[in-house]
Amino acid sequence: xxxxxxxxxxxxxxxxxxxxxxxxxxxxxxxxxxxxxxxxxxxxxxxxxxxxxxxxxxxxxxxxxxxxxx
Ligand code: SF4
Numbered sequence: 630x631x632x633x634x635x636x637x638x639x640x641x642x643x644x645x646x647x648x649x650x651x652x653x654x655x656x657x658x659x660x661x662x663x664x665x666x667x668x669x670x671x672x673x674x675x676x677x678x679x680x681x682x683x684x685x686x687x688x689x690x691x692x693x694x695x696x697x698x699x
Contacts, residue, residue: 633657637666674699 633639633654638646638661647659654660661669677688678699689697 637663
């Protein structure tokens, strides 16, 4: 069973991804290991890069506040 400390979002003071009082650990539907998080982000970048401009810029602005580097 995965430990909450293995979640990509778990830091010393709790979860950095969600507004929760306490980390729910392995029952949390957003639990991902650091490896899963990195692979997922890589897939997202690959998918976004498959679009032409201006769709690519639209997606980056709409879902990542313009801050995703692809
Ligand atoms: S398991 Fe859920 S609540 Fe805990 S750190 Fe990960 S995302 Fe946050």
